[in-house]
Amino acid sequence: MxxxxxxxxxxSEDAPHYDDVLQCMRCGFCxxxxxxxxxxxxxxxxxxxxxxxxxxxxxKKLEFTPAIKEEAFxxxxxxxxxxxxxxxxxxxxxxxxxxxxxxxxxxxxxMGKAFREFILxxxxxxxxxxETSMLPTRxxxxxxxxxxxxxxxxxxxxxxxxxxxEGMLPRLEKPLRPQLPLLTPARxxxxxxxxxxxxxxxxxxxxxxxxxxxxxxxxQGFEVVTPRETKCCGAPHLSxxxxxxxxxxxxxxxxxxxxxxxxxxxxxxxGCGAALKEYEELLEERAEHDRLARFxxxxxxxxxxxxxxxLRTEGLQEITASVTYHEPCxxxxxxxxxxxxxxxxxxxxxxxxxxxxxxxxxxxxAATWGLKYAEDSRKVLDRKLExxxxxxxxxxxxxxxxxxxxxxxxxxxxxxxxxxxHLMELLGRALPPD
Amino acid sequence: MISSTAIAHLKEKxxxxxxxxxxxxxxxxxxDSTPGVHHLPEVVxxxxxxxxxxxxxxxAEREGLPLTPRGSGTGLSGGSVPVKGGxxxxxxxxxxxxxxxxxxxxxxxxxxxxTLDLFNAVAAKGLFYPPDPGxxxxxxxxxxxxxxxxxxxxxxYGVTRDYVMALKGVLADxxxxxxxxxxxxxxAGYGFxxxxxxxxxxxxxxxxxxxxxxxxxxxxxxxxAYFDDVRTAGxxxxxxxxxxxxxxxxxxxxxxxxxxxxxxxxxxxxxxxxALLLIEVDGxxxxxxxxAAGVRKILEEVKAAEIHVARDAEHxxxxxxxxRTALSALARVSPTTLLEDATVPxxxxxxxxxxxxxxxxxxxxxxxxxxHAGDGNLHPTVLCDERDHDEMARAHxxxxxxxxxxxxxxGTVSGEHGIGLAKKEYLARQxxxxxxxVMKRIKQTFDPQGLxxxxxxxxxxxxxxxxxxxxxxxxxx
Numbered sequence: 001m002x003x004x005x006x007x008x009x010x011x012s013e014d015a016p017h018y019d020d021v022l023q024c025m026r027c028g029f030c031x032x033x034x035x036x037x038x039x040x041x042x043x044x045x046x047x048x049x050x051x052x053x054x055x056x057x058x059x060k061k062l063e064f065t066p067a068i069k070e071e072a073f074x075x076x077x078x079x080x081x082x083x084x085x086x087x088x089x090x091x092x093x094x095x096x097x098x099x100x101x102x103x104x105x106x107x108x109x110x111m112g113k114a115f116r117e118f119i120l121x122x123x124x125x126x127x128x129x130x131e132t133s134m135l136p137t138r139x140x141x142x143x144x145x146x147x148x149x150x151x152x153x154x155x156x157x158x159x160x161x162x163x164x165x166e167g168m169l170p171r172l173e174k175p176l177r178p179q180l181p182l183l184t185p186a187r188x189x190x191x192x193x194x195x196x197x198x199x200x201x202x203x204x205x206x207x208x209x210x211x212x213x214x215x216x217x218x219x220q221g222f223e224v225v226t227p228r229e230t231k232c233c234g235a236p237h238l239s240x241x242x243x244x245x246x247x248x249x250x251x252x253x254x255x256x257x258x259x260x261x262x263x264x265x266x267x268x269x270x271g272c273g274a275a276l277k278e279y280e281e282l283l284e285e286r287a288e289h290d291r292l293a294r295f296x297x298x299x300x301x302x303x304x305x306x307x308x309x310x311l312r313t314e315g316l317q318e319i320t321a322s323v324t325y326h327e328p329c330x331x332x333x334x335x336x337x338x339x340x341x342x343x344x345x346x347x348x349x350x351x352x353x354x355x356x357x358x359x360x361x362x363x364x365x366a367a368t369w370g371l372k373y374a375e376d377s378r379k380v381l382d383r384k385l386e387x388x389x390x391x392x393x394x395x396x397x398x399x400x401x402x403x404x405x406x407x408x409x410x411x412x413x414x415x416x417x418x419x420x421x422h423l424m425e426l427l428g429r430a431l432p433p434d
Numbered sequence: 435m436i437s438s439t440a441i442a443h444l445k446e447k448x449x450x451x452x453x454x455x456x457x458x459x460x461x462x463x464x465x466d467s468t469p470g471v472h473h474l475p476e477v478v479x480x481x482x483x484x485x486x487x488x489x490x491x492x493x494a495e496r497e498g499l500p501l502t503p504r505g506s507g508t509g510l511s512g513g514s515v516p517v518k519g520g521x522x523x524x525x526x527x528x529x530x531x532x533x534x535x536x537x538x539x540x541x542x543x544x545x546x547x548x549t550l551d552l553f554n555a556v557a558a559k560g561l562f563y564p565p566d567p568g569x570x571x572x573x574x575x576x577x578x579x580x581x582x583x584x585x586x587x588x589x590x591y592g593v594t595r596d597y598v599m600a601l602k603g604v605l606a607d608x609x610x611x612x613x614x615x616x617x618x619x620x621x622a623g624y625g626f627x628x629x630x631x632x633x634x635x636x637x638x639x640x641x642x643x644x645x646x647x648x649x650x651x652x653x654x655x656x657x658x659a660y661f662d663d664v665r666t667a668g669x670x671x672x673x674x675x676x677x678x679x680x681x682x683x684x685x686x687x688x689x690x691x692x693x694x695x696x697x698x699x700x701x702x703x704x705x706x707x708x709a710l711l712l713i714e715v716d717g718x719x720x721x722x723x724x725x726a727a728g729v730r731k732i733l734e735e736v737k738a739a740e741i742h743v744a745r746d747a748e749h750x751x752x753x754x755x756x757x758r759t760a761l762s763a764l765a766r767v768s769p770t771t772l773l774e775d776a777t778v779p780x781x782x783x784x785x786x787x788x789x790x791x792x793x794x795x796x797x798x799x800x801x802x803x804x805x806h807a808g809d810g811n812l813h814p815t816v817l818c819d820e821r822d823h824d825e826m827a828r829a830h831x832x833x834x835x836x837x838x839x840x841x842x843x844x845g846t847v848s849g850e851h852g853i854g855l856a857k858k859e860y861l862a863r864q865x866x867x868x869x870x871x872v873m874k875r876i877k878q879t880f881d882p883q884g885l886x887x888x889x890x891x892x893x894x895x896x897x898x899x900x901x902x903x904x905x906x907x908x909x910x911x
Contacts, residue, residue, distance in 0.1 A: 027569070027765075061461070
């Protein structure tokens with residue numbers, strides 16, 4: 001989607017392709033799938049409307065106004081519209097590109113720029129820095145300050161997003177990255193060798209999930225290589241409109257994983273999976289085509305992978321529980337993976353899958369969207385929680401850390417009884433003890 | 435330009451959130467699904483009650499603003515495009531289902547209710563609302579009534595008009611009107627309600643609708659047939675009708691459409707086939723079985739290449755959903771999908787396919803055809819690029835000649851999309867100058883100032899309101 005020719009009123013670098021916006025024939029199939037349109041009922045907050053705005057900029061009928069910037073960031077980038085669009089318009093990606101345009105048109109002030117650059121260009125790309133930065137938070141939890149803060153509600157005084165961010169944090173353990181062995185041997189009859197792409201949020205917030213993913217892969221007969229140098233996939237940068245840093249990270253991960261002798265590259269984070277699969281387009285003009293194609297052909301979400309190679313179910317222990325499944329947007333809409341997680345759930349002995357209504361409706365997390373638009377996020381989440389509640393299931397399963405943070409918080413806030421687990425945690429429970 | 439006092443007044447009457455006038459909002463409420471037409475309004479209002487509609491109308495009148503009503507903007511004839519600017523009145527926030535009357539078998543809803551939501555709400559009570567435009571997930575009931583929308587079940591169950599029992603609305607003189615009622619039989623005076631159905635927002639603003647409901651069919655069979663030749667498919671349709679079998683649905687897609695739809699839905703439609711027919715028979719179980727057998731026999735007689743029966747209800751629903759995406763899926767091929775709404779007596783169906791084929795060759799165009807074959811309503815769609823003026827001119831000539839033939843066969847220029855902007859010149863050809871004059875006089879009676887949705891249905895001589903095909907698809911602002 002990158003473009004080097006100036007297109008209408010867009011800046012020349014990273015402008016949308018004109019064909020991508022012209023393709024929208026405005027049928028409106030996207031309207032009922034868009035959470036932000038459902039929130040505002042305003043056409044410009046719908047995929048069709050947003051593409052029309054981009055088209056107006058491309059056709060010089062409109063400047064890149066602050067309202068367009070606002071819409072670009074108000075879009076959740078959930079890609080539900082992409083799934084729904086018969087014409088193949090990718091409104092979410094057009095908006096992703098508009099986010100980087102927004103930064104070109106409306107640069108931040110000095111302080112803001114320095115802060116943004118520090119976070120996106122220094123901290124997130126460096127696993128060490130990222131892990132160190134979590135240290136104070138872990139201390140804060142260990143020393144019991146968290147309990148105090150939550151109970152005395154001192155954060156009520158601060159901005160709403162800060163209170164929510166604090167409330168969302170799970171109890172943090174040590175980051176997983178330094179703990180995972182570089183090579184985890186296969187158990188039983190060996191079926192192959194896979195690279196494991198460990199995501200940032202997974203290592204920091206949900207080490208238990210990825211620990212289980214590696215266990216599952218190993219129990220399924222795969223040798224697992226976990227390169228310690230792995231850097232952030234770049235999704236947060238794309239989401240914040242920093243396409244350049246995203247490209248640098250992508251190039252790094254591309255080199256790193258192509259150098260491994262692995263049949264597949266597996267991830268348990270839907271957001272990472274979607275980003276890795278889109279390296280091909282992101283790096284279109286920056287890397288050789290066949291390397292990108294080779295990399296792309298190896299990327300699998302763990303559920304997609306397990307269903308492709310076939311899940312070995314012998315030895316799985318029974319879990320007597322009813323489970324409902326929330327589809328992460330970046331799994332079902334961005335990667336088209338919808339049946340596989342359900343098939344895994346059904347294959348776990350004893351588990352009953354209870355479908356919730358609107359399983360693929362966004363939970364309202366969407367990277368930092370849920371913090372920036374805390375009130376709107378709450379409304380999107382409430383719709384989800386109603387459906388979770390109506391399912392009557394004991395366990396709520398998902399497959400993306402962002403969703404898991406949001407859902408676990410929502411369930412806690414609403415005093416719902418469900419345990420919120422990643423699919424690999426659920427499957428991990430069925431594995432025989434190590 | 436609308437005055438700032440008028441904006442302030444609108445905000446006072448309708449609330450700040452229901453009055454939009456920023457350029458970005460105006461830009462995104464100046465189109466519908468019709469290609470090539472886009473005009474900016476000066477203000478957009480979202481009334482939440484009939485009283486607010488009256489208030490908006492009063493201000494429009496005072497300011498001399500043309501007023502264009504709209505719903506979700508799924509229209510395909512430009513009916514809700516504000517060609518003369520002014521005020522767009524968007525009814526999507528009037529979206530309450532007010533009553534489902536199980537004793538009288540009626541439902542009453544505000545104009546902005548999404549058609550599928552109404553369908554689901556009545557289905558939950560064991561009732562059936564048959565009209566089902568292809569855009570039922572998105573379109574509003576008010577829009578369906580204003581355009582007299584058809585749909586996939588039109589063949590057996592008819593169109594929106596056949597289900598409207600009562601309407602409430604606001605006329606141009608700001609009077610609130612109510613016409614029709616829950617009585618099944620009602621012959622009191624002129625068919626005023628029927629005049630409003632299909633009036634495309636030119637006679638009044640419909641705010642509340644009461645529709646007739648029926649018991650749902652007890653049984654249903656879905657049959658899918660593929661053909662090596664599109665004309666054979668047309669012949670199959672004519673023979674099924676001639677055999678006095680009325681399926682609820684008989685939809686056709688040609689090869690171009692099959693391929694685009696398959697690109698999107700990936701359900702294994704055979705790409706090499708020239709056409710497919712999706713046939714659904716419904717009703718009581720015994721006749722359904724008999725009719726399904728009859729359909730099958732005819733399909734075998736005309737030598738359909740393959741005949742399949744849907745495995746289960748889910749499979750059948752999937753096929754119908756796939757068909758609903760046909761038009762939008764065609765946009766994969768080219769940026770501009772120019773769709774028409776030609777409808778012929780059903781005995782002419784096979785010939786119509788022949789004619790489309792001949793004209794496609796003659797004008798060297800890419801054409802995909804799909805539609806409601808059972809009611810003779812086809813949507814030949816030219817796949818083109820609005821930036822290519824020569825191609826657009828050929829597309830215009832294609833439709834011109836096609837409509838000439840359709841009219842000669844006793845067909846109509848619109849089966850279900852309405853006239854709007856796109857088909858004004860064709861309508862004049864169909865009904866003649868006398869017919870247009872009568873319509874203009876009716877319009878004059880309802881809306882002497884010409885405030886409501888001006889520029890639609892018939893031409894008033896203003897170049898910007900001419901049929902868009904004649905305009906060579908310039909997007910004007």
